[in-house]
Amino acid sequence: MRKAVAFTGPSNSGKTTLIEKIAKKLIKDYEIAIVKNDPGDKAKFDVEGKDSYKFYQTGAEVVVTSPTRTTYFSHRKKQIKEIADMIGEFDFLLVEGLKTLPLPRIAIFRGDVDESYFPYIKAVAVDDSVDKSKIPQNIDILDLNNVDEVIEWIFKNAEEI
DSSP states (O other): OOEEEEEEOSTTSSHHHHHHHHHHHHTTTSOEEEEEOOTTOOOOOSOTTSHHHHHHHTTOOEEEEOSSOEEEEOSSOOOHHHHHHHHOOOSEEEEEOOTTSSSOEEEEESSSOOGGGGGGOSEEEEOTTSOGGGSOTTSEEEETTOHHHHHHHHHHHOEEO
């Protein structure tokens, strides 16, 4: 089984925290993979002066492997299918961001509801700070603080990729 679901929402809404809680719970029984979008290209994964940094600076595709991990540094933008194929075996792929990627998507809101997300989502995960009457009836409403409820939605709605 290789199923995927995506999470989206404004900055500091709780996307990472929710994904982390879901992954920690599911990892006991399933192979979990996570893809995080970095729209600002701010994430740094290497240290200037190290061999892998020098290799990456040549423009080459670089793989660093050790007894406990494999890291792939690429200069090419990858589509989600390519990323899934690189990962190989997993049961659930949790994607943070990539708002327009056509996957079942949960938006996370606290306080204000951003209606610009509505065309891209099937569900919202919210807490009591959100006015639920602002959410269209065709969008499922999940309790942001009930990880089991969110996981149940994922089991029912995640798509095979």
